[in-house]
Amino acid sequence: MRFLKLIISGLVFTVIYPAWSFTLNNTVAATFPGNDVPVNVAAHTCNNLGVSNQDLLEMVGDAVNNYWNQAPNSRLRLRKGSLTSVSAAFQTEPGCTSTAGGSCTPNPNLVVSGGILISCNTDTGSPANFSSGVMAVTIPNNIQDRNINGSLILLNDKVDNSFKNKSHDEQVAILAHEIGHGLGLGHSPVEDSLMYYASIPTRRSLGWDDLDGLAYLYPTGQPFSGCGSITLNHDDDESTGQGPGMFAFTMMLGIGLMLGLRRLKTSGLWR
Amino acid sequence: MQQFSLMHIQCLLIFFLAFTQVVLCPAQAVETPASPPSLLTLQSWSLGAGGKTDFINTLQVDRQGSKNSFDPELTLLGGIHFNAPWVFPFIEAGSTIPGKGRDPNITRFSWFANTGVQGRFDLGAPKALGVKTGVGMSMTTISSQGGTQTLQNGNQTDSFPMPSGTTITRNVIAVFGLNYDLLNHWRFAADYHLFNPFNDRNRAWSSLFSVNYLFDFNHSKVAAEPNKTKNYLIPSEF
Numbered sequence: 180m181r182f183l184k185l186i187i188s189g190l191v192f193t194v195i196y197p198a199w200s201f202t203l204n205n206t207v208a209a210t211f212p213g214n215d216v217p218v219n220v221a222a223h224t225c226n227n228l229g230v231s232n233q234d235l236l237e238m239v240g241d242a243v244n245n246y247w248n249q250a251p252n253s254r255l256r257l258r259k260g261s262l263t264s265v266s267a268a269f270q271t272e273p274g275c276t277s278t279a280g281g282s283c284t285p286n287p288n289l290v291v292s293g294g295i296l297i298s299c300n301t302d303t304g305s306p307a308n309f310s311s312g313v314m315a316v317t318i319p320n321n322i323q324d325r326n327i328n329g330s331l332i333l334l335n336d337k338v339d340n341s342f343k344n345k346s347h348d349e350q351v352a353i354l355a356h357e358i359g360h361g362l363g364l365g366h367s368p369v370e371d372s373l374m375y376y377a378s379i380p381t382r383r384s385l386g387w388d389d390l391d392g393l394a395y396l397y398p399t400g401q402p403f404s405g406c407g408s409i410t411l412n413h414d415d416d417e418s419t420g421q422g423p424g425m426f427a428f429t430m431m432l433g434i435g436l437m438l439g440l441r442r443l444k445t446s447g448l449w450r
Numbered sequence: 451m452q453q454f455s456l457m458h459i460q461c462l463l464i465f466f467l468a469f470t471q472v473v474l475c476p477a478q479a480v481e482t483p484a485s486p487p488s489l490l491t492l493q494s495w496s497l498g499a500g501g502k503t504d505f506i507n508t509l510q511v512d513r514q515g516s517k518n519s520f521d522p523e524l525t526l527l528g529g530i531h532f533n534a535p536w537v538f539p540f541i542e543a544g545s546t547i548p549g550k551g552r553d554p555n556i557t558r559f560s561w562f563a564n565t566g567v568q569g570r571f572d573l574g575a576p577k578a579l580g581v582k583t584g585v586g587m588s589m590t591t592i593s594s595q596g597g598t599q600t601l602q603n604g605n606q607t608d609s610f611p612m613p614s615g616t617t618i619t620r621n622v623i624a625v626f627g628l629n630y631d632l633l634n635h636w637r638f639a640a641d642y643h644l645f646n647p648f649n650d651r652n653r654a655w656s657s658l659f660s661v662n663y664l665f666d667f668n669h670s671k672v673a674a675e676p677n678k679t680k681n682y683l684i685p686s687e688f
Binding site for chain 1: 509514556587592601602604611614646
């Protein structure tokens, strides 16, 4: 008995109380209403980033799959989009027409109609997008009520940008961080979170704050999602006819088999 | 998703059926040698405490890039254990303690409710080994009272809004576990919860190591029950 008391006491006193923190980048906790959010890359040439648009698009694939799509308790499924033709304004104009009081008034010329759009930007307008050392700016610039319809990520494409000097993995992490802003998350005060305000070369996956922030904004709702539909995950649109219906059928088949075997056993026909 | 779908489900089911129909039978026979139990009888209930680690090896926990391995949260749990033909069904539920830490404005805790079956292997009373499998729901509650945090933003600081309200996430989980009865009424359990079992994109594991105390439901009733199966011979005198 003393041994057991020691074990229980040890369990109680050695457990850690992890708790986490995250912030938002808008006051209404706006989110994308759907589960499937594409991340597109503007098709115009980036002159100073050191990577091509196609390279950027491939990095977007890594960013969504290695970071945000890993969250076990989020309904969101980000996907690599495509190279998208946009107006020249995305390449030069500021993301905000005003930043008075720290609040951005989105530039109406750069409104993103759907999903998240990444565009390199040479920052020739006013107010400036990028102060010294800033690699990117993200604005959910198409919000209606509490729905984000579109978010814009502007990558610093000026000659002196520091993005081009980062390793491939760090560039992927930077894109993932900006995509997090595009989803509605703000910065985190802790270093082990992707949403920490500074880039860290050893970033490899989400941190607790990121996971909790994403789960807060985009929680899973298994097994019932919406009225009358049953789902185990949100990848059913890409499945090959083996979605929740097939799962339910297979489970019923299994239960039927069990009951059948039980009946055979009780009747003595099968031992 | 395509690689872990119907075929895997069927394999799991076949394994499950084989497990419940064949492997569990010897243990059942040990515990009820005289007569088969009724369809479903209450056997015991339990209370326990342990440490639960969520989403093992999924999240970065330091600047160096290490991932989370074993950082348990105190978890309280309870269960009801049944006796049925061939298997021992169970219902269990547990919760971590609502905690506030790095940010006192955000409260987070997770809770779960599981059901399934287990097999018991008698290792010489009171020692016994249990193997269990089942399904359940895991939920996480995240809540905050709002407000703002002033954080670095580029070369300046800005006030970032805190969430205001509560969100509950719900995940269907598959449950696997081993437990060991070392002493009378005391059970050590190692359980694993598999999130998104049919989705290799965000599949994740949580572990729960716990110590449980079992209370018999019908200990006294069994003792008081008259032996219905014994054949009493009453001498007839004439």
